[in-house]
Amino acid sequence: MIALDAMGGDSAPEETVRGAVLAARELGLRVTLVGAPDAIRAELAKHGDTPAGIEIAAASEVVGMEEAPAQGVRQKKDASINVAMELQKRGDVSGVVSAGNTGAAMAAALLKLGRVPGIERPALSTMAPYTERGILVLDVGANVDCRPSYLVQFARMGAVYATKVLGVDDPRIGLLNIGEESSKGSELAQEVHARLAESGLRFVGNVEPNHIHLDLADVLVTDGFTGNVAVKTTEGVADFIFRQLRVSISSRLHYRLAALVLRPALLAMRSRMDYAEYGGAPLLGVDGVVIVTHGRADANAVRNALRLASEAAQSGMMDAIRNTFSRELPRPAPTSAAASSGETRA
Amino acid sequence: MIALDAMGGDSAPEETVRGAVLAARELGLRVTLVGAPDAIRAELAKHGDTPAGIEIAAASEVVGMEEAPAQGVRQKKDASINVAMELQKRGDVSGVVSAGNTGAAMAAALLKLGRVPGIERPALSTMAPYTERGILVLDVGANVDCRPSYLVQFARMGAVYATKVLGVDDPRIGLLNIGEESSKGSELAQEVHARLAESGLRFVGNVEPNHIHLDLADVLVTDGFTGNVAVKTTEGVADFIFRQLRVSISSRLHYRLAALVLRPALLAMRSRMDYAEYGGAPLLGVDGVVIVTHGRADANAVRNALRLASEAAQSGMMDAIRNTFSRELPRPAPTSAAASSGETRA
Numbered sequence: 001m002i003a004l005d006a007m008g009g010d011s012a013p014e015e016t017v018r019g020a021v022l023a024a025r026e027l028g029l030r031v032t033l034v035g036a037p038d039a040i041r042a043e044l045a046k047h048g049d050t051p052a053g054i055e056i057a058a059a060s061e062v063v064g065m066e067e068a069p070a071q072g073v074r075q076k077k078d079a080s081i082n083v084a085m086e087l088q089k090r091g092d093v094s095g096v097v098s099a100g101n102t103g104a105a106m107a108a109a110l111l112k113l114g115r116v117p118g119i120e121r122p123a124l125s126t127m128a129p130y131t132e133r134g135i136l137v138l139d140v141g142a143n144v145d146c147r148p149s150y151l152v153q154f155a156r157m158g159a160v161y162a163t164k165v166l167g168v169d170d171p172r173i174g175l176l177n178i179g180e181e182s183s184k185g186s187e188l189a190q191e192v193h194a195r196l197a198e199s200g201l202r203f204v205g206n207v208e209p210n211h212i213h214l215d216l217a218d219v220l221v222t223d224g225f226t227g228n229v230a231v232k233t234t235e236g237v238a239d240f241i242f243r244q245l246r247v248s249i250s251s252r253l254h255y256r257l258a259a260l261v262l263r264p265a266l267l268a269m270r271s272r273m274d275y276a277e278y279g280g281a282p283l284l285g286v287d288g289v290v291i292v293t294h295g296r297a298d299a300n301a302v303r304n305a306l307r308l309a310s311e312a313a314q315s316g317m318m319d320a321i322r323n324t325f326s327r328e329l330p331r332p333a334p335t336s337a338a339a340s341s342g343e344t345r346a
Numbered sequence: 347m348i349a350l351d352a353m354g355g356d357s358a359p360e361e362t363v364r365g366a367v368l369a370a371r372e373l374g375l376r377v378t379l380v381g382a383p384d385a386i387r388a389e390l391a392k393h394g395d396t397p398a399g400i401e402i403a404a405a406s407e408v409v410g411m412e413e414a415p416a417q418g419v420r421q422k423k424d425a426s427i428n429v430a431m432e433l434q435k436r437g438d439v440s441g442v443v444s445a446g447n448t449g450a451a452m453a454a455a456l457l458k459l460g461r462v463p464g465i466e467r468p469a470l471s472t473m474a475p476y477t478e479r480g481i482l483v484l485d486v487g488a489n490v491d492c493r494p495s496y497l498v499q500f501a502r503m504g505a506v507y508a509t510k511v512l513g514v515d516d517p518r519i520g521l522l523n524i525g526e527e528s529s530k531g532s533e534l535a536q537e538v539h540a541r542l543a544e545s546g547l548r549f550v551g552n553v554e555p556n557h558i559h560l561d562l563a564d565v566l567v568t569d570g571f572t573g574n575v576a577v578k579t580t581e582g583v584a585d586f587i588f589r590q591l592r593v594s595i596s597s598r599l600h601y602r603l604a605a606l607v608l609r610p611a612l613l614a615m616r617s618r619m620d621y622a623e624y625g626g627a628p629l630l631g632v633d634g635v636v637i638v639t640h641g642r643a644d645a646n647a648v649r650n651a652l653r654l655a656s657e658a659a660q661s662g663m664m665d666a667i668r669n670t671f672s673r674e675l676p677r678p679a680p681t682s683a684a685a686s687s688g689e690t691r692a
Binding site: 130141144145176178185186187189208209210211212213225226228229230232233234235236237238239240241243244245248249251254255257258259261262265266268269272273 | 476487490491522524531532533535554555556557558559571572574575576578579580581582583584585586587589590591594595597600601603604605607608611612614615618619
């Protein structure tokens with residue numbers, strides 16, 4: 001069972017509810033829709049008989065897309081994203097999907113699920129749309145000022161996710177940086193480079209932003225400020241190119257006619273840049289499965305995100321992350337009593 | 347007279363020499379071609395009578411595009427970029443244009459021309475191709491780790507350049523940042539925001555990377571790491587989109603035919619993303635006029651860069667920058683002698 005924040009996203013609850021119905025009918029998934037029951041029932045009614053496996057959990061508030069996330073989550077105790085996380089905390093669901101305010105999803109996850117022990121900072125990730133499978137990029141905004149150790153942890157978490165959920169054997173880890181050589185980049189990037197080289201991960205070195213699309217890495221780590229800039233620049237450039245293309249196409253009749261023929265190719269390209277087709281990307285480092293998808297996600301994207309959450313929940317990813325970082329935890333200083341009782345129990 | 351590093355750039359000296367010939371013939375500019383005299387003369391010979399105003403200054407070495415800039419400039423005393431800067435230092439030319447290794451241009455400028463007194467760190471700028479006039483973005487790679495004061499100086503220099511050279515009255519200054527509110531972004535970005543708000547400049551606040559193309563600012567400041575990531579991401583995304591478009595267009599015959607009709611529009615869009623049409627962008631903060639243009643610059647782009655350098659040299663930009671920062675210089679502690687002689691002279 002996956003909890004879906006039915007109220008989150010630009011077209012919620014219409015597209016979220018429709019996405020849940022698709023997931024139940026086409027994929028046999030069980031989904032708990034979290035939000036205003038009346039609004040959810042009204043949407044469900046549009047789709048005929050509600051499939052088995054769709055449930056509703058009531059939540060009376062919503063954290064809006066533009067709202068300050070941490071504040072919204074703390075003040076609106078009964079916000080749909082809080083209730084969804086609470087369901088996972090209680091074990092009623094094995095994962096949460098949100099198409100709403102990403103910062104709020106992170107804040108609610110931290111509040112309700114907490115961090116995996118040993119992880120300093122959870123990260124927000126995204127799938128960069130340059131390869132068939134996508135490239136997992138993290139952090140893309142949760143941690144604007146990072147220490148080197150955070151990025152090394154991002155790499156470890158990303159490697160687990162790529163292996164367990166994306167099905168990549170021995171994933172290639174890259175560092176987003178402004179030059180290829182290890183001596184390039186900020187002090188942070190240089191230090192992270194040195195640490196990743198000794199991490200035991202399959203570190204392929206620096207990847208420059210103009211080479212991301214060349215499929216050099218499966219997981220790309222960066223601080224949240226840089227990652228957010230890269231993601232938003234991508235969005236802006238794609239926007240600009242397609243907008244300008246539309247302007248210049250409409251300037252002449254024969255362009256317009258040719259564009260009509262090319263329309264499917266142009267639309268496919270446009271939607272490919274929209275990140276949504278991969279279903280979403282995880283919050284990594286929080287103690288549970290949380291998949292965030294784009295605020296513009298339509299029903300298909302919501303269905304894909306629900307499938308991804310379900311796969312992630314069944315993948316053993318959380319246990320693998322917990323195991324990875326439990327090794328890094330400081331061990332409790334052995335007292336003679338603890339040491340001996342530990343030994344007798346072992 | 348403008349010095350052109352004839353040996354710098356992917357198609358040098360062919361395109362650089364042709365660009366100088368165009369600049370002399372079409373714009374009446376005087377250009378000193380710096381580099382290997384034989385190679386330059388061989389190129390000049392392809393264009394018939396060499397126009398008046400074209401001169402040659404010999405330089406026996408070149409700093410290559412992939413060479414470590416600082417090292418190359420220090421070891422190759424007679425590198426074309428060093429000789430070009432030396433000519434400006436001596437007053438033989440009033441500006442330098444380089445299509446070569448940008449880092450080397452910065453290193454040579456610092457070595458030969460030095461910084462404008464009062465400026466902590468010179469910046470590398472670029473013209474982002476989103477408006478007719480372009481948006482001046484700096485720093486885009488010279489200073490990867492920045493203090494807040496550097497970015498405030500970038501803003502001041504950028505404002506002078508926009509006013510004097512780009513002809514923008516009272517230019518709008520923006521801070522590249524990952525959120526609109528002043529509380530958003532890294533510690534660096536937040537501190538710079540606060541200082542710019544009190545700088546007396548026309549500060550329009552944060553500009554998010556996905557909104558750059560919306561013409562919100564004339565000058566956009568950022569640290570060199572972030573700026574370089576934004577520029578290279580732009581390059582990568584544009585590359586990816588046009589490459590994928592080509593793949594999907596060639597997949598079907600009727601797409602190929604339609605694309606043939608649309609070819610001029612697509613090519614225009616592609617070249618617009620190439621940054622070259624604005625002629626180039628300045629190194630700001632070095633004590634002289636230095637315009638760098640893209641390594642892929644063709645003869646037309648070189649001609650435009652020469653025109654830009656000539657306009658910048660005549661614009662009074664350097665005096666304005668010197669004046670702006672002389673006010674920020676620490677005044678020498680007045681001795682009684684200096685103080686009295688100062689008063690009698692005043």
